Amino acid sequence: MLRDITLGQYYQADSVIHRLDPRTKLIMTFVYLISLFIFTDPYVYAAGLLFLVIALAMSRVPIKFMIKGLKPVWLIILLTSLMNIMFTDGEPLFQLWRFKVTAEGLQRAGFMAGRLILLVFGSNLMTLTTTPTRLTNALEALMKPLKFIHFPVHEIAMMMSIALRFIPLLVDETDKIMKAQLARGADFESGNLLKRTKAMVPVLVPLFISAFRRANDLAMAMEARCYHGGEGRTQMKPLKYKGRDYITFLLLVIYLALVVFLGHFLPGILG
Amino acid sequence: MSLIDIDKLTFEYIRRDEEGGVEGITTAVDDVSLKVHAGEFIAILGANGSGKSTLAKHINAMLLPTEGQVTVEGMDTTDEGLQLKIRKTAGMVFQNPDNQIIGQVVEEDVGFGPENLGVPTEKIIERVKKSLKAVGMYEYRKKDPGRLSGGQKQRVSIASVIAMHPKCIVFDEPTAMLDPGGRKEVIETAKQLNKEGITIILITHYMEEVTEADKVFVMSKGKVAMTGTPREVFSRVPELKELRLTVPEVTDLAWKLKEAGLDIPDGILTEDELVRSIKKEYSIRKN
Numbered sequence: 296m297l298r299d300i301t302l303g304q305y306y307q308a309d310s311v312i313h314r315l316d317p318r319t320k321l322i323m324t325f326v327y328l329i330s331l332f333i334f335t336d337p338y339v340y341a342a343g344l345l346f347l348v349i350a351l352a353m354s355r356v357p358i359k360f361m362i363k364g365l366k367p368v369w370l371i372i373l374l375t376s377l378m379n380i381m382f383t384d385g386e387p388l389f390q391l392w393r394f395k396v397t398a399e400g401l402q403r404a405g406f407m408a409g410r411l412i413l414l415v416f417g418s419n420l421m422t423l424t425t426t427p428t429r430l431t432n433a434l435e436a437l438m439k440p441l442k443f444i445h446f447p448v449h450e451i452a453m454m455m456s457i458a459l460r461f462i463p464l465l466v467d468e469t470d471k472i473m474k475a476q477l478a479r480g481a482d483f484e485s486g487n488l489l490k491r492t493k494a495m496v497p498v499l500v501p502l503f504i505s506a507f508r509r510a511n512d513l514a515m516a517m518e519a520r521c522y523h524g525g526e527g528r529t530q531m532k533p534l535k536y537k538g539r540d541y542i543t544f545l546l547l548v549i550y551l552a553l554v555v556f557l558g559h560f561l562p563g564i565l566g
Numbered sequence: 567m568s569l570i571d572i573d574k575l576t577f578e579y580i581r582r583d584e585e586g587g588v589e590g591i592t593t594a595v596d597d598v599s600l601k602v603h604a605g606e607f608i609a610i611l612g613a614n615g616s617g618k619s620t621l622a623k624h625i626n627a628m629l630l631p632t633e634g635q636v637t638v639e640g641m642d643t644t645d646e647g648l649q650l651k652i653r654k655t656a657g658m659v660f661q662n663p664d665n666q667i668i669g670q671v672v673e674e675d676v677g678f679g680p681e682n683l684g685v686p687t688e689k690i691i692e693r694v695k696k697s698l699k700a701v702g703m704y705e706y707r708k709k710d711p712g713r714l715s716g717g718q719k720q721r722v723s724i725a726s727v728i729a730m731h732p733k734c735i736v737f738d739e740p741t742a743m744l745d746p747g748g749r750k751e752v753i754e755t756a757k758q759l760n761k762e763g764i765t766i767i768l769i770t771h772y773m774e775e776v777t778e779a780d781k782v783f784v785m786s787k788g789k790v791a792m793t794g795t796p797r798e799v800f801s802r803v804p805e806l807k808e809l810r811l812t813v814p815e816v817t818d819l820a821w822k823l824k825e826a827g828l829d830i831p832d833g834i835l836t837e838d839e840l841v842r843s844i845k846k847e848y849s850i851r852k853n
Contacts, residue, residue: 428670428671428674456670457668459670460667460668460669460670463712464664464712508665509664509665512660512662512665512666513665513666513668515628515660516658516660516665516666516668517668517678518628518653519626519628519653519657519658519660520653520657520668520678520679520682520726520727520730521650521653521654521679521682521683521730522678522682523650523682527684528681528682528684529680529681529684529685529686529687529690530681530687531673531674531677531680531681531687531690531691531694532674532677532687533687
């Protein structure tokens with residue numbers, strides 16, 4: 296059961312969005328999220344929604360997966376909406392127990408919920424269409440300028456990809472150790488929180504020892520294969536922008552122009 | 567000139583107690599000298615703790631001698647500037663298949679070595695393809711290494727070493743964690759590579775894996791206890807047993823038959839040989 300965990304939430308499909316350079320997707324998502332934070336205009340959200348719907352349709356990710364992604368945040372959405380409804384001043388529409396519900400409140404609640412949903416959908420679309428490895432590569436490539444301030448970009452990316460490689464192994468191992476301890480009469484399920492936490496110690500100690508042993512072995516294997524840091528290293532699959540990436544960047548610029556127009560100039564024109 | 571020249575190598579490590587004080591010094595390798603020539607298939611045998619792995623790690627500068635000298639193609643392993651070149655010349659396959667695969671996809675792992683060496687992208691792809699084909703794992707190139715069998719994982723590790731174009735590969739107990747099927751896969755691959763001209767140094771405690779080696783070194787307590795061809799070494803069954811090594815079944819049977827009074831030569835390595843000598847003996851007796 297633990298063996299089949301998937302890291303991240305990659306949805307395998309063959310679409311233009313999947314094939315985009317991970318850097319393009321990372322930049323696109325970043326710009327998209329910022330655009331939603333800067334502007335609070337309903338037209339901007341409409342544009343944002345349109346943009347997202349088009350991208351989603353192109354990605355061939357079923358809408359079901361996007362909605363699943365809302366699971367961890369729906370409580371926050373609900374709470375912020377309620378707060379906005381109850382505590383916004385303005386023309387009271389009706390009284391709900393002690394709270395006045397105002398038109399402004401309802402409007403703001405709607406905005407907030409819409410914004411949160413768009414944020415979650417936007418970032419989920421990226422993680423659903425990009426493998427963790429490609430994301431790591433993109434992060435390394437985009438953070439490269441930080442090398443000038445001696446930020447260990449390559450090392451951090453290497454650490455991330457090794458972690459991704461070893462997490463399933465360690466999960467598997469935890470499973471084995473737990474079974475071994477259960478066979479020796481360990482009890483992980485009864486008792487209060489403190490007792491159950493204490494019961495994990497006999498699992499964590501061997502797990503740590505094994506993790507260190509693995510780290511030692513792996514370091515040796517890497518050294519034996521001439522690993523000596525990022526210097527002078529070439530890449531087997533270097534990231535390369537293709538035509539579709541340039542088109543995406545063009546679309547992103549158009550989206551930005553549209554959003555700035557809708558959010559900044561249109562309210563002025565409408566007075 | 568020999569490819570690898572180990573001259574009076576001694577390696578000591580200091581055992582420390584919990585406070586970090588010196589508890590004692592263990593001599594893992596004790597005054598060992600041996601030469602390996604290009605193209606040879608060398609086997610180093612020994613029970614656990616005999617120092618065979620420690621010796622192996624000196625060949626690609628993972629460990630440096632306390633005393634003596636190790637040279638690979640004339641390059642001294644203590645010269646830090648040459649270490650990358652030495653590791654490129656003498657690759658290494660380790661025991662645990664899981665702990666030596668770095669990539670998350672088979673082909674990425676094979677590309678790791680060439681990437682470190684700064685090989686240009688197109689060349690890396692070519693090398694990865696060739697190496698995976700050499701070990702028969704090409705059709706698995708896009709697979710997650712975690713889902714392969716032990717023998718397949720070791721073959722990927724071998725491909726990863728081949729991709730660096732080594733002259734010599736040191737196998738440090740590559741089959742210790744594998745089932746019989748996986749063991750056979752790995753040993754067959756090693757033999758195949760030897761035929762293609764790569765020098766192989768196989769470290770193991772499975773005697774039946776070394777019957778085809780050119781030369782066998784048996785280690786005990788940090789020293790080389792026996793040297794010779796497999797036939798020479800395996801004719802000394804009592805000595806091997808004393809060193810806590812089990813000889814191959816056929817050799818053992820032949821030795822027992824001889825002890826029982828049959829006239830069978832020493833150092834039988836294959837079933838065929840045993841059958842032939844028994845037949846010969848039988849026909850002599852009948853006459």
